[in-house]
Amino acid sequence: MPDFSKKHWFLRENLQPQRLRQVLEYRQPDLTIVTDNVHKGRNLSAIVRTADAAGIGTMYCSMPDKDYKAFRGTAMGSHSWVSVRRQADVSAALTPLKAQGYQVLAAHLASDSVDFREADYTRPTVILLGAEKQGVSARGCELADMHITIPMRGMVQSFNVSVAAGIILAEAERQRHLAGMYSQCRIDEQSFRQTLFEWAQPKLSEYCREHGLAYPPLDDEGELADGLAWQQAVRAGTAPQYTW
Known part of the structure; x- marks a missing residue:
């Protein structure tokens, strides 16, 4: 099992989360x-x-x-x-x-x-x-x-x-x-969060889909909010599940 607690282990290289959020807000x-x-x-x-x-x-x-x-x-x-x-x-x-x-x-x-x-x-x-x-x-x-x-x-x-x-x-x-259609976010919050996670954490999102796990929360830098705790929950079988 990969060590999800390591900083930047999965983060997509050369892209800032602020840029990803901005692009999603234009969708x-x-x-x-x-x-x-x-x-x-x-x-x-x-x-x-x-x-x-x-x-x-x-x-x-x-x-x-x-x-x-x-x-x-x-x-x-x-x-x-x-x-x-x-x-x-x-x-x-x-x-x-x-x-x-x-x-x-x-x-x-x-x-x-x-x-x-x-x-x-x-x-x-x-x-x-x-x-x-x-x-x-x-x-x-x-x-x-x-x-x-x-x-x-x-x-x-x-x-x-x-x-x-x-x-x-x-x-x-x-x-x-x-018409001002690019001046406010027009996609729903769930879709926004899911897409942001997949863009910022492509390898981890693939791991979650393969193992039926819900995406864990990210911090403002696009990294796992608490990677160690989530890794422990995955090992213990208590991490939230999701049907992909």
């Missing part, structure tokens, strides 16, 4: 991305990084399991800050979100498409992005509440999907900033 729980069969790992990784920059904490990938496993193998660093959840198809990704009241904005050129800047991103919003060649699937378009497009002034017909994500999310961030 937008009602803004997310769903990718519709975007297979290229480099595009997905770029989208994940852009999502993090816009304050998105969770996004969804609709793609086959084997492709998702390949992506996970090459983009683990990106997943440190954004939870990426795979769904077998776009319906499985979008239907629960629509049931929660999210509007779905599909980046798709159609006869009814509007300029992406006309959408209201202060509402609970899903940005649906398709693969560069195929675009958003027919089913994704059916589930969308609005089709949006980025005006093009040159000969090129479309942006790279990761570039399009950055352009659209910049507008979403602008609108939400003006």
